[in-house]
Amino acid sequence: MQLARVIETSALVTATRSRTAKVAALAQTLQEAASSGEVAVVTDYLAGRLPQRTVGVSWRGLRALPAPADTPGLTVAQVDAALSALASIAGSGSGATRSAAVTNLFSRATEVEQRWLVGLITGELRQGAGDGVILKAISEAAQVPESDVRRAVMLAGFAGPVAAAALGAGGGDAAARALAEIQLEVGRPLRPMLAASAPDIPGVVDGQTVVGVETKVDGIRLQVHLRDGEVRLFTRTLEEVTDRMPEVVEAVAELPTRRAVLDGEVIALTREGRPEPFQVTGARTASTADPAALREQVPLTTFLFDLLHLDGRDLVDEPAADRWAALAELAPHLLVSRVVTDDPVEAQTFFRDQVSAGHEGVVVKALSAPYAAGRRGAGWVKVKPRHTLDLVVLAVEWGSGRRHGWLSNIHLGARDPQTGELVMLGKTFKGMTDEMLEWQTARFLELETHREGHVVLVRPEQVVEIAYDGVQRSPRYPGGVALRFARVLRYRDDKPVSEIDPVPVL
Template identity: 55%
Template sequence: MRFLDLAATSAAISAVSGRKAKIEILADALRRLDPDEIAAGSAYLAGELRQRQTGVGYASLRDRPAPALQPTLTVGQVDAAIAEISVVAGAGSQARRRDLVGALFGAATADEQRLLIGLFSGELRQGAQAGLLADAIAKAAEVPVTAVRRALLLSGDLKQVAVAALTGGAPALDEIHLRVGTPLTPMLAQSAPDVAAALLATGTPATVDVKLDGIRIQVHRSGDEVAVFTRSLDDITARMPEVVARVRELPVREIVLDGEAMTLDESGRPRPFQETSSRAATRGAATAVLVPYFFDLLHLDGTDLLDEPGRVRWAALDDTLPPSLIVGRTSAETEEQAAAAFASALGEGQEGVVVKAPEAPYDVGRRGAAWVKVKPRHTLDLVVLAVEWGHGRRRGWLSNLHLGARDPETGGFVMLGKTFKGLTDELLRWQTERFQQLKVNDNGWVVEVRPEQVVEIAFDGVQTSPRYPGGVALRFARVLRYRDDKPASEADTIEMVKALGRGSEGG
């Protein structure tokens, strides 16, 4: 397939707004890929490179040759060129990489160069997120979309799923199972304003877990090999020796656990989330001990438990782990019992509770009604779209945040308002440095940034607002913390914000 045709597909996806139209365009492109081009081509359509690291920075993208007048590149040739760039190392590597990048861009037309810049920079926001591509793969391969989505969630690798579906159909997708050592997209929880609303979603009796103020971890063990992954599937094993040691002590051969890790003070109460997040992000010597707590068991000694009811998985967890490694958990048949569990969790300094339906399977990667989290305040995880330079005491610091909710239909973000409240001097210093790194434009007043940084925002309610494109705005929004453990693709959606607004209107 000509790389120019893939560039045209990317432009066409950006030009249409309807989900169905985007899927048709993507499916047509996927069908035209040669078998050995599917892995790279599907990655490009998702706005990614097949190679995770290339060593190509912004300076290399700025200093590029004039575009070619005629298209000559194929998808396979581009993939081979980027693969060669990604393995350059050693003496003279910088000059060698620059020559290879120059040769690739010199062979690319203007339209192809635009696509390459987007791929290398990670800024190809064309609205073709993983959900759309899963639907397009199913359409192109003529297989059930449910089979594609499950395979994608189990493998965490869209490229692998695309190759399987387009070359082997449904039988090849069925061969994609949970693999110990390969992280899978975690099950997520919806939000509810109180335990009564949560119980309406899950039904009763329900299981009520303490919601820890830590970072989500998924731990895989095979023999003596232990790997720890974040909710975004990043490998942080080297930064969590305490977690590795505790899991290695378990009397099992193979296990996959879902849980959280957090730092505690001398009395056993949780330290602030920023300390846990900082500890997990640091490669150097540990300054605070991380303690793991697990709430689900996904695989045990050769047996997958994903499709088993929660009560079965949790019983196996109780049988396998010591109580000190399991989150606080109670059963509730009434609102009063759930409320008591909620109050107890808050009294222990935790975030709240997660109310769970005990008959539900582990719904990989889904945010369904089987798990519902309850916190003592309204909070949303939003994405920073821009930041304004401060004035007065905050002169020289980036201060006022422009906040956006995710729009799954377009793959973009919808602005909900601004806030500068809740920012300590420490946060102001941190975000000034952070958003300079994400800057795409600065007019001296507003700094536009790549929509990558997630921030947890507390607010008092949602109100209608003709001022913002989503028609809603947050009342008294204030910053709680930055969420370095969560990618922008997991930020809360504009529909969730509107639903909160409708709930407020209903009293």
């Protein structure tokens, strides 16, 4: 299949807000790709992902590109082979070798193909084909129930192999049988279950249903696979990080079992046992430096909260209460703190104690819930203390995908308490309804002063109330800090800019 055909579909999906039209365009292209045996790669590309996950090339390596080709000629197979070769480059002189490989690939691409490939490689491809749309498209292309596709992707981790299995079988009943054969494999990461959100404990714990309320550790989510003494560690994005965390590997290798798949968090703690700032844990787990030295400097503590497989027995479909009981027997010393209760007062007390201890909040879990990997639902609900700030909008970025044609991502400004100047704290597009997007597009075009590419700079007059989970150090912004998980609550037409909040203190 020609790469230009994939890019054509990407453009169609980006240009429409109709979910039905997106699904139809994607399904048609997936069927075409199946005939050439490239559906797995094409599915990943249309989802904005690389099959290789990373190829060792950043924005810096793509700033100076060769002159583009005049006519499209690249195929999907050629691009995939080139990117796989890029990902394998290592050792002495790898920088020059990688640069030459980038030049070779991009010299064969047209200007449109170059722009699209840059977005794909850097993870900045915004084409409005999220998980829900891609999975629905696979379902329609293969003529199988969407629920079958979702479960297969949950267990396989990625949509590409599932599309290949379904469409490679020819669709229909044969495809359904092919999907049913995809099972949990120890050593292959599956998608993590996600939590919905609630503003407070009483909204989740109703005094009638018994639930588990456990500490929400503000660390790095980790999926742990143990097979015959070999331990492999995967992040929530399914990236393998085994070599970076020797103390976690040792802790799991000592468990009295041959095979297991576990879910948990790792976190750096102070000597007093309080959580270090998230950045400390994040920097330790992201670093590829000498793990032994890093272990001495920033040791990690392992907390486990779920068990998905144990010695040949898959547990993902079993109730949470049964999974917890098996986990407590297997690894009692690694369990996250939890209370089981139907009492909102007891749950609130536990929540308050965890926040006082420096943790992020709690997760309320239904005892009967299966492990619904890759989805947010009522089975898990996180509750965190909410912080708010009144800030001013400094600029806005044009949206992409479903938000194409609307001003979306807002740049947030606070007041420097020393100078009185406005200081940028970060950006957010979270929490915006369609009505809000329509309103703010008109509003900020009225306040526009000038543009820099896709960014519309505005007069700093519109106050916005922002909720956030915490503050972290950030060299990216002049104030030296940024907000974690910032989202819009409402625009404050009742507040003048003179009353916005100062830069928060760490």
